[in-house]
Amino acid sequence: MRLSTKGRYGVHAMFDLAMHSGDAAIALKSVAQRENISEKYLEHLFANLKKAGLIHSVRGAQGGYRLARPPEEITLGDIIRVLEGPVAPAECKAEAGGNEDCHSSSSCAMRSIWCRIRDEINSILDNITLAEVVEEQRKRSGQGYMFHI
Amino acid sequence: MRLSTKGRYGVHAMFDLAMHSGDAAIALKSVAQRENISEKYLEHLFANLKKAGLIHSVRGAQGGYRLARPPEEITLGDIIRVLEGPVAPAECKAEAGGNEDCHSSSSCAMRSIWCRIRDEINSILDNITLAEVVEEQRKRSGQGYMFHI
DNA sequence: GATAAACCTAGCGGATTAGCAGGATTTTTC
DNA sequence: GAAAAATCCTGCTAATCCGCTAGGTTTATC
Numbered sequence: 620m621r622l623s624t625k626g627r628y629g630v631h632a633m634f635d636l637a638m639h640s641g642d643a644a645i646a647l648k649s650v651a652q653r654e655n656i657s658e659k660y661l662e663h664l665f666a667n668l669k670k671a672g673l674i675h676s677v678r679g680a681q682g683g684y685r686l687a688r689p690p691e692e693i694t695l696g697d698i699i700r701v702l703e704g705p706v707a708p709a710e711c712k713a714e715a716g717g718n719e720d721c722h723s724s725s726s727c728a729m730r731s732i733w734c735r736i737r738d739e740i741n742s743i744l745d746n747i748t749l750a751e752v753v754e755e756q757r758k759r760s761g762q763g764y765m766f767h768i
Numbered sequence: 769m770r771l772s773t774k775g776r777y778g779v780h781a782m783f784d785l786a787m788h789s790g791d792a793a794i795a796l797k798s799v800a801q802r803e804n805i806s807e808k809y810l811e812h813l814f815a816n817l818k819k820a821g822l823i824h825s826v827r828g829a830q831g832g833y834r835l836a837r838p839p840e841e842i843t844l845g846d847i848i849r850v851l852e853g854p855v856a857p858a859e860c861k862a863e864a865g866g867n868e869d870c871h872s873s874s875s876c877a878m879r880s881i882w883c884r885i886r887d888e889i890n891s892i893l894d895n896i897t898l899a900e901v902v903e904e905q906r907k908r909s910g911q912g913y914m915f916h917i
Numbered sequence: 918g919a920t921a922a923a924c925c926t927a928g929c930g931g932a933t934t935a936g937c938a939g940g941a942t943t944t945t946t947c
Numbered sequence: 948g949a950a951a952a953a954t955c956c957t958g959c960t961a962a963t964c965c966g967c968t969a970g971g972t973t974t975a976t977c
Contacts, residue, residue, distance in 0.1 A: 620771060620848060620855040620889070623965065627858045631878060646922065660967055666924075679975020680921040695881075699769060706769040709776045728905035729780060732844075736892055740769070743888045747881060756877035772934065795953065809936050815955075828944025829952035 622703060628656050629664050629702040630695055636674065637690040637749040638756065644676075644683030664702060671701040690753055696744030706744065707737040774851040777805050778813050782847050785823065786839040786898040787905065793825075793832030813851060820850040839902055845893030855890055858882040 631654045639645050647665060651658040665684060668674045673693060674684050686693060700706055709729075780803045788794050796814060800807040814833060817823045822842060823833050835842060849855055858878075 620769070620775065620852050622769060622857040625965080626769065627882075634878065644922095648922080657967060659969080662924080663967090676923060677975085678923045678973075681976060682922045682974080684923090695885075703769050708771040727908055728901050729783065731904065732896060732901055733776075736844075736896070739892045740889055743885055747885070752877050752881055755880070759876055774934080793953095797953080806936055808938080811955080812936090825954065826944090827942080827954050830945060831943085831953050833954090 620708070622699065625664060625702040626699045628654070628661065629668065629698050632656065632661060632664065633668070633673070633686070633693065633698050633749060634752050634756075636684060636686050637693075637753050640686060640690075643681070644685050646683040650684075667701055668698070671697075673697060673701060686749070690749035693749045694745045695747045695749075695752075696741055699744055706741055707733070708740075709733040709737075769857070771848065771852060774813060775848045777803070777810065778817065778847050778851040779844055781805065781810060781813065782817070782822070782835070782842065782898060783901050783905075785833060785835050786842075786902050789835060789839075792830070793834050795832040799833075816850055817847070822846060822850060835898070839898035842898045843894045844896045844898075844901075845890055848893055855893065856882070856886040857889075858886075 632650050635650045635654050636645055639649075647661055648658055650656070651661045665674065665676075669676055669684075673687055675687050676682065676684050696706070710733075781799050784799045784803050785794055788798075796810055797807060799805070800810045814823065814825075818825055818833075822836055824836050825831065825833050845855070
């Protein structure tokens with residue numbers, strides 16, 4: 620029940636784009652350096668984030684990446700679901716049709732429980748936007764205890 | 769961000785023990801059959817659950833397993849943490865000491881965010897007991913729509 | 918045209934997952 | 948006491964995923 624580095628790196632990278640957003644596009648290289656992520660690995664993640672429409676890219680020299688939407692409209696849930704697949708503790712097959720065969724005697728009760736858990740976790744992740752994280756970070760560095768907790 | 773079968777099977781098996789608890793110990797074999805889990809695989813899971821003190825075992829013929837505590841006192845969080853390891857989206861290293869080196873520029877703000885998420889997810893899982901699931905299941909089968917949603 | 922960047926495809930070592938095999942041990946039952 | 952029923956234990960394996968690297972192609976800027 621833990622994120623792989625995909626989700627973690629992805630969120631950090633998106634946060635980095637949000638922090639450094641301005642006129643110019645931001646090179647993958649600089650994100651990778653600041654966030655201490657393998658450049659080549661980050662390429663793959665950005666490819667997926669782009670395909671999912673969360674970021675835009677600019678090719679060629681002086682090119683780079685940009686958030687596709689303002690940070691207020693991008694949640695951690697958006698990012699994590701793209702990079703890690705659907706956030707669900709177990710398959711909530713019930714959604715699809717309804718009358719599927721329950722192989723295990725407990726699956727009926729459990730199914731609704733798993734769905735409940737899934738919804739609650741998604742709701743947590745969907746209620747944290749990049750903007751919030753940026754604000755949190757600005758607050759911290761403003762108060763002078765960046766790099767410490 | 770999904771459970772492996774370990775956690776899922778584990779919860780189902782524990783639920784099964786809760787459902788069928790009585791005087792006699794419950795054989796692994798019957799749990800495996802009812803919940804449609806490989807017997808040999810379930811052995812491993814039960815070994816861990818036993819080591820963690822969530823179940824007791826009775827050896828020999830007519831032996832089997834029993835919950836170590838009443839279903840009201842066993843949460844899904846208990847089970848999942850035993851079988852899947854700590855539930856945390858990312859390492860919350862901040863807990864340990866404090867002044868560790870932040871390798872990435874965003875880790876400070878993110879660290880507290882990850883911890884917040886971790887705590888909320890754990891709280892979800894710790895607020896669902898086996899007793900609740902059993903009650904849910906009884907309600908369902910009582911109302912005659914077992915095997916359907 | 919040189920350079921800087923995104924883009925693309927492929928592979929690879931290691932870890933984890935899900936499960937199987939085969940026995941050893943303990944207890945009950947006949 | 949023998950057989951059976953169960954837990955316990957150790958090790959193996961095929962498949963998959965993870966994190967990362969490699970090496971090139973395309974597109975834009977200077």
